[in-house]
Amino acid sequence: MSTVTALPTAAAPLLPPPLLSVDGVTLRYTTPEHVVTATQRVDFQVHAGDRFVLLGPSGCGKSTLLKAVAGFLDPVEGEIRLDGRPIRRPGPERVMVFQEFDQLLPWKTVAQNIVFALTENGVARREATDKARHALDTVGLARFADVYPHMLSGGMKQRVAIARAMALEPRILLMDEPFAALDALTRRKMQEELLALWEDVGFTVLFVTHSIEEAIVVGSRILVLSPHPGRVRAELNAHHLDHAASGGEAFHALSRRIHRLLFGEPAAAPRRLAHG
Amino acid sequence: MADAPAAGRPGRALPPVRPEFERDEALEELPAAVQRPLRLRERLSGSEPFRLTVLLVALALGWQVYGLWLNNPLLVPTLGETLEAFWASVLSGVLPLRTWTSLRVLLLGYAAGVGLATVMTVLAITTRTGRDLLQLLTSMLAPLPAIALLPLALLWFGLGEPSTMFVLIHSVLWPLALNTYSGFRSVSETLRMAGQTIGVSGLRFVLKILIPAAFPSILTGLKISWAFSWRSLIAAELVFGVSAGSGGLGWFIFENRNQLEIAQVFAGLITVILIGLLVEGLVFRTVERRTVRRWGMQRA
Numbered sequence: 078m079s080t081v082t083a084l085p086t087a088a089a090p091l092l093p094p095p096l097l098s099v100d101g102v103t104l105r106y107t108t109p110e111h112v113v114t115a116t117q118r119v120d121f122q123v124h125a126g127d128r129f130v131l132l133g134p135s136g137c138g139k140s141t142l143l144k145a146v147a148g149f150l151d152p153v154e155g156e157i158r159l160d161g162r163p164i165r166r167p168g169p170e171r172v173m174v175f176q177e178f179d180q181l182l183p184w185k186t187v188a189q190n191i192v193f194a195l196t197e198n199g200v201a202r203r204e205a206t207d208k209a210r211h212a213l214d215t216v217g218l219a220r221f222a223d224v225y226p227h228m229l230s231g232g233m234k235q236r237v238a239i240a241r242a243m244a245l246e247p248r249i250l251l252m253d254e255p256f257a258a259l260d261a262l263t264r265r266k267m268q269e270e271l272l273a274l275w276e277d278v279g280f281t282v283l284f285v286t287h288s289i290e291e292a293i294v295v296g297s298r299i300l301v302l303s304p305h306p307g308r309v310r311a312e313l314n315a316h317h318l319d320h321a322a323s324g325g326e327a328f329h330a331l332s333r334r335i336h337r338l339l340f341g342e343p344a345a346a347p348r349r350l351a352h353g
Numbered sequence: 354m355a356d357a358p359a360a361g362r363p364g365r366a367l368p369p370v371r372p373e374f375e376r377d378e379a380l381e382e383l384p385a386a387v388q389r390p391l392r393l394r395e396r397l398s399g400s401e402p403f404r405l406t407v408l409l410v411a412l413a414l415g416w417q418v419y420g421l422w423l424n425n426p427l428l429v430p431t432l433g434e435t436l437e438a439f440w441a442s443v444l445s446g447v448l449p450l451r452t453w454t455s456l457r458v459l460l461l462g463y464a465a466g467v468g469l470a471t472v473m474t475v476l477a478i479t480t481r482t483g484r485d486l487l488q489l490l491t492s493m494l495a496p497l498p499a500i501a502l503l504p505l506a507l508l509w510f511g512l513g514e515p516s517t518m519f520v521l522i523h524s525v526l527w528p529l530a531l532n533t534y535s536g537f538r539s540v541s542e543t544l545r546m547a548g549q550t551i552g553v554s555g556l557r558f559v560l561k562i563l564i565p566a567a568f569p570s571i572l573t574g575l576k577i578s579w580a581f582s583w584r585s586l587i588a589a590e591l592v593f594g595v596s597a598g599s600g601g602l603g604w605f606i607f608e609n610r611n612q613l614e615i616a617q618v619f620a621g622l623i624t625v626i627l628i629g630l631l632v633e634g635l636v637f638r639t640v641e642r643r644t645v646r647r648w649g650m651q652r653a
Contacts (some may be wrong), residue, residue: 147550
């Protein structure tokens, strides 16, 4: 299985200590009828400034993995550490942005949502107000500061959620398919905005998606997971590719490679009876 | 792609290829013709208070016409006679006194019920035993009419306010606790996780996330139990009659029926209705408008 390309261990001694390390993590959850193993001994390291993408088909445990990093569930095996400290519970240094639009508090205005998140974490009210205004400026929603969330479109709600998360200045930003519920045009715009924001602020993000294209555009490094249960299939670089490159050969090559890793045959190639 | 029709099957009718165009005018700003204010008629028909008032006036007219046609003040006095009796009782000070007696007990009982319901709900969301207890007690006691407890209450607390309070608490506690609890349970998983991920936990999580998120259900519980407590109170007063020299509205109704002052009976009933409308229209509507409607958690 591991006879593919350059071994990641060869470069390991040169690396600085990772920001987030996931070591041999097995995750299980119980449904009313079964105990489901979501991931099996998954390892990966996220370094400061990474746009690290967890990519895989449904059932590969990528969202469960993200929830474990957020602190919503504990691994049954292995350990997740941020800055060397094990993760025990949810906290603002690992803020998560969800796919669903109802993650904003409906009883608070857009600005109050951000101010509340800050004051709950000990930021003085005045400073929190300034930070909230600045955060809304960066996502281009300053005009909507005093509006209640239900009056915003889906894309705007996601922008507010991102602004709220960024205002908390997390060590790592966790995003669980944040653009999946958006229409294609808005999704593309949001991907570009996220990249622009990353250029400006230089945060670290762990991003879950099931779209190969989104993984390549958004990610600088892609962890490909195989399904049932989730195991690490590959870790790839995509830092050199963005929307501008999406028509190019390198983009397509990577896309085909991921497709082959996930489904066993190249996407663009015509159907063959057997290969060998 | 533009030559796509060539791929069609032979003999199949294809859509004609039409010329393309672009319009730069569509980018220009239009003068403010996009929105206009509502006309008076549209405004009135959109106003709920207006529509309700019209309906109320129609019902009142219907009553008056029926009363005149029936011409039997012992069965149904006309609206005019009822209003006359109402006004006379207000002026004589009897009706305000009776109303005050009822309202005072009602508010005390309601407050006590709300307090107890809060305690029960907090127990229910923090401990499993509390949850089981609440579920068991509500399913056992909620269907029990308050009036059925009256004989027991009389035995335990005697004639008077303590008995009324007991019955009131019973009618407030269960519907409110049930609604509040189901409100907490229906708070979405995303909202819970969002609260936790921005660092809210413990008691603050309950106060700042769960309670506002469950507020539509809590408000419904408060409204239902308000109505229930009114009913139980009037029923209790009808049974207890006068206690310690001052009866409430229930007693007012009972007393006047015994004296065949039917217009007065209707005046008493109207007082109960008026207070109900007032509380619904002023208190609950205002709270609704300022909270759940404003937050988009309930349609206007």
